Amino acid sequence: MSDDPFGQSIASLANWVPPDEPPTGQRAALHRLAAAMRIVAEALTDMQADEADLLAAAEAMEQFGARLEATRTGHRPWGFAESAPAGDARAMFDRSPVIGLGNPVAPPLRMEIDGDRIVGRATFGAQYEGPPGHVHGGIIAAAFDEVLGMAQARTGRPGMTGTLTIRYRRPTPLHTEVVFEARVDRVEGRKIFAAGTLHAGETLCAEAEGIFISVDFSRLTR
Numbered sequence: 001m002s003d004d005p006f007g008q009s010i011a012s013l014a015n016w017v018p019p020d021e022p023p024t025g026q027r028a029a030l031h032r033l034a035a036a037m038r039i040v041a042e043a044l045t046d047m048q049a050d051e052a053d054l055l056a057a058a059e060a061m062e063q064f065g066a067r068l069e070a071t072r073t074g075h076r077p078w079g080f081a082e083s084a085p086a087g088d089a090r091a092m093f094d095r096s097p098v099i100g101l102g103n104p105v106a107p108p109l110r111m112e113i114d115g116d117r118i119v120g121r122a123t124f125g126a127q128y129e130g131p132p133g134h135v136h137g138g139i140i141a142a143a144f145d146e147v148l149g150m151a152q153a154r155t156g157r158p159g160m161t162g163t164l165t166i167r168y169r170r171p172t173p174l175h176t177e178v179v180f181e182a183r184v185d186r187v188e189g190r191k192i193f194a195a196g197t198l199h200a201g202e203t204l205c206a207e208a209e210g211i212f213i214s215v216d217f218s219r220l221t222r
């Protein structure tokens with residue numbers, strides 16, 4: 001990571017092209033740790049470990065957490081927390097709660113740009129359950145915000161989510177790869193209208209419409 005993009009304003013990063021190489025060293029270790037934490041988070045939903053085992057694990061985690069806390073810098077982390085201000089699905093989103101490989105909260109959703117279409121794929125584990133056996137509606141909304149957010153960012157004038165409307169048509173299954181798609185419908189002044197779908201196989205599970213309002217992102221970083 002020779003180049004720290006936060007030395008510049010977010011607005012100047014629209015054309016930043018991230019490196020293609022797979023992560024190594026500390027970053028690869030971070031991804032591995034977050035993946036292990038996801039396994040723990042899912043297993044906690046239906047495990048049968050006894051109290052002693054759980055307390056031993058809690059103590060180990062508390063100690064490790066304290067060690068990590070002691071190394072925190074208080075500086076803005078490298079990279080982006082979401083895709084809209086980056087404008088490139090390959091940018092460094094380790095800390096994103098939706099797509100971040102370094103964030104154990106993230107499913108993680110994997111996104112790619114296909115022309116004017118953004119495609120996102122995810123397999124939601126049991127920790128994302130809402131209705132029995134199916135994905136929580138708020139988690140689906142977060143994923144839509146990310147894919148619609150990326151689509152509207154491709155206009156070159158990224159905005160913040162003003163309104164996000166979701167129509168849930170069928171329950172979205174857990175443990176199955178589901179596919180989000182998003183594209184920009186139209187732009188009216190500062191308003192960018194984006195729309196998307198969520199499918200599990202052939203089944204249309206949800207549709208979304210978003211109105212994003214173009215903003216000067218440099219205001220948010222001061």
Ligand SMILES: CCCCCCCC(=O)SCCNC(=O)CCNC(=O)[C@H](O)C(C)(C)COP(=O)(O)OP(=O)(O)OC[C@H]1O[C@@H](n2cnc3c(N)ncnc32)[C@H](O)[C@@H]1OP(=O)(O)O
Pocket residue numbers: 082084085145149159160161162163189190191211213215217220
């Ligand atoms: C670091 C950056 C990350 C960006 C990530 C993007 C994805 C996200 O998840 S963002 C997080 C969730 N969203 C937010 O927190 C946004 C909070 N809201 C705000 O900051 C403001 O209300 C904001 C920026 C949306 C609009 O405020 P402002 O710039 O003052 O807009 P304003 O001048 O009133 O209105 C401009 C136009 O947008 C319209 N508009 C304003 N707010 C909304 C809204 N919420 N929904 C729909 N339209 C709206 C207005 O009607 C107006 O339209 P017209 O030009 O036709 O009259």
